[in-house]
Amino acid sequence: MSILSHIFSPEVLLAMFLGGLYGAVFGAIPGLTATLALSLFIPFALFLPPEVGFAAIVSLTATAIFAGDIGSVLVRIPGTPASAAYTEEIYDLGQEQDPSYALGIASILSALGSLVGTGLLVVGAYGMAVVARQFSSFEYFWLVLLGVSSGILGSPHVLKGLVAFALGMLLATIGYDPALGHPRFTFGNPNLLGGVDFIVALIGLFGLSEVFYQLLKGPQIKPQPLSPGFPRPREVARRFFLDPLRLTVREWWLFLHSSLLGTFIGFLPGAGSDTAAWITSNLKRLTRGTKEQVVLAGTAANNAAVAGAWIPALSLGIPGDTLTAIILGLFLTLGIHPGPELFRNHLNLVAVIYGVFLLASVVIMPLVGYLGVFLAGFAFKLPRGILLGIIAGVSLIGAYAINNNPFDLYVLALLGVLGVLLRLGDFPVGQVVLGLVLGPMLEQHFMVSMIKTHWNLLSFFERPVAILLALANLGLLVGMLWLRLKQARRLQALRNPLEER
Template sequence: MSFFSPEALLALLLGSLYGAVFGAIPGLTATLALSLAIPVLLFLGPYVAMAAIIGITSTAIFAGDIGSVLVRIPGTPASAAYTEEIYDIGQERSPAYALGIASIPSAIGSLIGLVFLVLGSLALVWLAKQFSSFEYFWLVLLGIVSGIFAVPSLLKGAIAFGIGMLLATIGYDPALGHPRFTFGQPNLLGGIDFIIALVAFFGVSEVLEHLFHGSSRQEFRRLERLARGSSVFREFFVETWRLCLREKWGLWRSSVIGTFVGFLPGAGSDIAAWICSNFRRMRGGTKEQITLEGTTANNAAVAGAWIPAMALGIPGDTLTAILLGMFLAMGITPGPELFNKYSSLVVQIYLAFFLASVVIMPFGGYLSALIVNALLKIPMRALMGMVLGLCVVGTYAVNNNPFDLYLLAILGALGFVLRQGGFPIGQVVLGMILGPLLEQHFMVSMIKTHWSFASFFERPVAILLALANALLVALMLGIRYQQWRRLNRLRMLASLAKPEE
């Protein structure tokens, strides 16, 4: 079957629409969307099924930014990396411009990731084989350090990350299998589902923020005026392309990093978006720059995750793990056999990625900008009621467990309290993502080396990553010290300039 057959093109289009819906609704992830579609896709044949899978995975990631722009609620974990920035852009500039930054750079990142996918990236695949638990430990630690230093208050960033890591310790120990902090509650043995925490911290806490602070209504009315006074097409396409041309090196850098993180088994687009956006924050980037690099990295990671899946049969994330299951169910073995026996299918995968990047994502994002402009006409109370309803429905849909609704309320109240104290919610989420990974790789490394700490410094790649962590800490402490000295100098000059009484 040809890629340009009506069946394949229709599957790509319908898969894209289906993925966009799941990505935009808090609690409904790309993984859930793909899992629910598998029973149907198995009966459509490999060519049609691959087109639909690429449509689902490509659009579900960037569609998570729609809720971030409108009501500061990310639809996917990757969108949480830059939710505050993209929401502020929509408030200060226009929703169309914010959604343009969400979709156009995502398409560019996906195209650059596709280039690496087509070329085979043999050197990157070889490097991925060198990664063991020791290298992953230092890589995760690098993401943690960059996240803590990325916020203005180092203390509040560390506390927020600690809270997220503490919440992630609830349930069974990933290395030893002992239950922790369950307080005799069987529903907590599996831990707190990350999607539920994401919806609670960004969704319920945002609804509470609007409920207790009347100023949010004024902000929403201002956002509506901005939407009426701007051209959606010009803001979405023209202004976004100007930004992309100004930040072409940032696009290239975040695409390469996103692709690299994506092909590492178990990493995926979530960690790629956090790493790139946090590094840009530490360098004092603007909100547009932080958002652009985060959105570029998350979709580049989608294509990057297909590299080890197709070449080695190793999943780069949960989505490609499902993909490998699809291959095996259809009698296709990933790896050299895929390229030798099913070369036409490989070409179709490349073409589907290209079409999704060039056509589906840009114009799907433009359609979402028009929809957001229409949603702004809904009364504020009605919109917040709809948001809360989607949070409840999305949370219950994750596990079909009523206990999750109690967790939603408790974590939402905690998120509201943290907001009032000025603690960054994003760092709490980062702690829940990276904390368990850090613990798991540390424990695995310790167990297999009989608790030898020297083993973390015995492999070349591990040593390089350890040095990168040390240099990053030294650099950021130096920058913070210079900022502290400059602030003290300004205070001293202000006190000397004050007239004596």
């Protein structure tokens, strides 16, 4: 009973609510990341009771990851790297149907995915720890390669997807070599030593390119409203709550395995919610899934990964991502040591963390998403010129605010032009982002593996888990080639009767 009184105390509930709103603001605005939100909050958390501080932190991190979808629906600018995995699909849903349905899928599926991740956090920490201990640089290489392969092969045009990914990976090589420390492609400019900032790239490729694209295409076509209209409150509730739940029931298997995969990927150190969202959404694209299915897979996985990242943090004292690394620092500052000692000496705190994860999933994320619907309705009622001006302004402010470096604005403009050229050439912009996210990870794990084995390529096939992941990559390649060949034969069979006529 004392544990429930801790969870439902006014202080904990208020901290959870305020932390959720605070995280939603940082998640929805490009350039203001969940990591920045948590970093700014840590000094205040030191002066709060542990239960209250961690209640705010859990709600903050859970909501910030989901809130990145709000920017994707409103103005086609993903607020977080995880949201970039399915920005095109969720933006199109908001345009073709209405923002309440798109945000409903993002919110409800994120909440349900978080529930699955929390359930595994409660019951599966030890078992997953045993599996993840088998992962070295070899296993991580094959896992990241699986994400890369699924993304490229899932493109409507494989060659264009490959070119876009290679372009993203080329952009990611600017700056210091992560393995050897040598500067690459900086052309003597010290501003490029740190590489192309990922958030600046996101804003340029998605946000500013959208402004350029609309300005370029606008005079040539009849102006269309950016949304088919904003429904009444009762219709909003139906589209936001009921329709996504019906979709979840209909696609229950997709939801379940995406959430489980997202939790496991989040559990792996250094992977995080963005990798989980990219892998699961790309796997659905491989099977030519609908836009709803792609968004469902990505949103269910990204918030399941948030809870999954807490599993090694609490049970082993190993951070699953940057956020949990900061949180582990707070644990140690407060004199609390994660691991078996945490469960033995601070059971009430562990119970509060579990309880807040559940409440954040059931209450906070749906509430924030529902409020986002009305914000979207207001945005879509604005005249086209004003909305494009707002997108441009948010893009410029967000890109500059990250590093307070005017040079980032030049990078933003160049990437905005690049994004327009890619869209005009029907190249998938998402694959460029995929190269920026997974390209450096692929290079790093490959180089680390090569250095420690003295360039012995056979070492990638000497460990059981590595062999399984290598076979999974091979199976994916063979399966996709077979599907492509089958589709080509089917199209040829349809063309032959027409040609005979």
